[in-house]
Amino acid sequence: MARGDGLVAARHLVHYGYKPSVYYPKQGKNELYERLKTQLTNLNVPFVPDFTEALKSADLLVDAIFGFSFQKPLREPFPSIISQMEETRLPVLSVDAPSSWDIQEGPPKEGPGAKFMPGALISLTAPKPCVKWYRGQHFVGGRFLTRSIADKYNIDVPDYPGVDQFIEVGVDADEKL
Template identity: 60%
Template sequence: MALKTLSAKNAAALDKDLMSFGAFSIDQLMELAGLSVSQAAGAAGSWLLAVQETMAVMAWYEVLFMAPQGPMRLATQLRNLGVPFVDDFDSAITEADHVVDAIFGFSFSGEVREPFPAVIKALKETELPVTSIDAPSSWSIENGPPDSGPGNGFHPSTLVSLTAPKPLVKWFTGRHFIGGRFVSPDIAKKYNLELPAYEGIDQVVEVENIAGKL
C-alpha cells in the first residue's frame, strides 16, 4: 500500500472535520491520541501512561514536564491523579526509561522558543528511546529535520503519526506507527488517504519506513 502523507494545512482541516460532522470533542481526540501513543510506545519497548499532545515531555514512570502555558484543566486533572510535575528536565531524564516528545504538533513553524531549546538538546543527546508524536520537535512538517539550531541532529527512535503521516516522514529512519482509528471512511476519502487496517482492538499500526522513498 502506498503511504500518502497529509500536509499541515490539511491536517488542521481534517481535525476540524472530526470535530464537526465527525462529532468528536477535542478532549475525546486528545484521549484517543494519547491511547495511540501509549500503545506505540509499549510496542517500542516501554509501557507508558496515556499522553496528550498538549503535554511537553513525559517519562513512563509518570513524571511530567509541561510548558508554563499548558492547559490548566489538564494540569489539575494530572495533579489530582498524583502525577508529579518537574521543571528541571535535565535531572528528570536521568531517571527515565523512555521519553515521549510531544512539545509541538503539526502546526509548528518558525524558531524553537524558550524553554524548549534545552529540552530538545537533551532529547538529542540522550541514549534513552524517544517516541515523538506527529513530528520530532523542531522538525519542519514539510521539510524534515532542521539544518541548524537545537534540533539539528535530533532523530528519535520512534514516531507516531496521528491520523496520517506528515511529509517529514521522508527523513525519518526509526520505527514508524500510525495512530488514529477514529478517522471515518468518508473523511479518509475526502483527504485521499489510504490508511492501514488496524488489527483487533489495536489503536496503532506499524508501517514500513519510507525514508528516501517518496
C-alpha cells in the first residue's frame, strides 16, 4: 500500500533483493509521488489493481496508506482495505500509525480499524501519540533530526548502533528513547 513512505519502502525493498508489489488505490498528482512511481516502474515493481488478489500472494504487508496524515471519515475503497488488514494472517508492518488510527486518539472506537493491531510499527523520526494504544513490536527509524531540531522540540533521539537506521523501542508513549 502506498503513499510516499510506502513508495520509498518499496524502492528500498527492491534494492535489498526483495520483490515488492504496490497497491496504490488513490493516486494524486503530487510531483514527488509521480517521481517515486516512475522510479518503481523503472525498477519493474508491479502496481497491482486489486488488493484482495494481491493479499493472496503476499508474504508481508507494509501498511503505509495514511501514516499520520489520516483524516476522518474513511471513504471507499479504504474501509474494505482496512477490514482486510484487520483480518489477514499475514504479518503487517505499519508506518508511523496503523491506518485508520487517529494520531492523537488512537484506534477508532468502532467500525473498520477498531480491532486493527499490526504486528510491528515503525515510527519515522519519533513515536506519535497514538503509540500508547499500540501493542506489538515498535521501532523508531531514521537519523533525520539534527541535534538543534531535536533540542528545539524536546525529542529524545535514540542512539542508533553503528550504521543502523532503526532501533526497537517500547510502546509506552511516555517512555524516553
